[in-house]
Amino acid sequence: MIKRKFQFSNSSVDYYFEGKISKIKEIVGSFKTVFVTDENVFAAHEKQFKNRDAIVLKAGEEFKTQATVDSIIEQLISMEVDRKTFLIGVGGGVVTDLTGYVASVYMRGIDFGFVPTSLLAMVDASIGGKNGIDVGVYKNMVGVIRQPSFLLFDSSLLQTLPEAEWKNGFAEIIKHACIKDVTMFKQLEQNNFISYQRKQKELGALIQKNALLKTKVVQQDEFEKGDRKLLNFGHTLGHALENQYQFSHGHAISIGMAYASSLSQKMNGFKDANRVVSLLEKYGLPTFTQFDKDKVINVLKMDKKKTKDSINFILLEKIGKAVIKPISIQQLYENL
């Protein structure tokens, strides 16, 4: 395992790259541990949970709720979990978001760490300290910013990840490349997702590169006042589409990135919209699609990023460089 320490404003986080979940004892030492996972991850990696205290949740975004938080807390109480216990979230972003949130409020805060098991959680969701739950249709409405003590990256866990989830992860990886890393963009153009699935070493390196990229953005702007907002590239339209249609998150933000790239070309002198669209398609992601403009624009009008009649949109200047620009709702409507 390669250990690296990263400092955030209130705490530091140990990252273990090329790790193995079976070696978790080397990280937590003699601390009591309780694992939190979901039924899919548990079924796919049952051996890893043998002889361990584990709370197994129903899988899926619809369970990222207060009711699940209450149920985890009740189980922690019945297990007599105290402040000397490590809560370890082993799963995708739903599990890590929930685990971090529960650990932040249970007994006013206990230690926690993550073993992300989805590609999206490895490159995005487990990093940055945002933990929380959904309230009705409002995603991530309630939560805290608190960093885990450690992140353990074990890419072999991805062997059981369903294909659709690989694509969701690649949508975020392509986003990172678009906003911050032209070299990675070119690497992605030269490969495809089957080649990454086959080559463990390249995959491990790609995960590490993305985890570090997100970490750096968060370190510079932990409380989302500036650069961290760039991570929303494709998300403004993407979230509106997710709200109105049954798209997976990865599909929605992929479509959002395609439109944001074309808007960047029309309004920001960006020249490579075609390359972004081709790359998304290469990784099996949807790009331009039919949707009801009025419906989606209505959702966008409610967006947090909106001020008066304009919306703060993330546009590309060139591949690897993004900017935040206000766009009027009218301009957006005309260019979608």
Ligand SMILES: NC(=O)c1ccc[n+]([C@@H]2O[C@H](COP(=O)([O-])OP(=O)(O)OC[C@H]3O[C@@H](n4cnc5c(N)ncnc54)[C@H](O)[C@@H]3O)[C@@H](O)[C@H]2O)c1
């Ligand atoms: N905190 C943050 O900064 C942040 C950032 C991005 C996304 N998120 C959150 O992350 C969530 C999405 O994360 P996700 O895409 O990982 O979703 P998820 O946790 O629902 O996982 C996706 C699916 O894959 C399954 N799965 C995960 N790992 C597996 C494995 N190794 N083998 C077999 N099945 C496996 C899960 O059971 C689930 O069915 C959303 O709730 C989103 O809000 C949080």
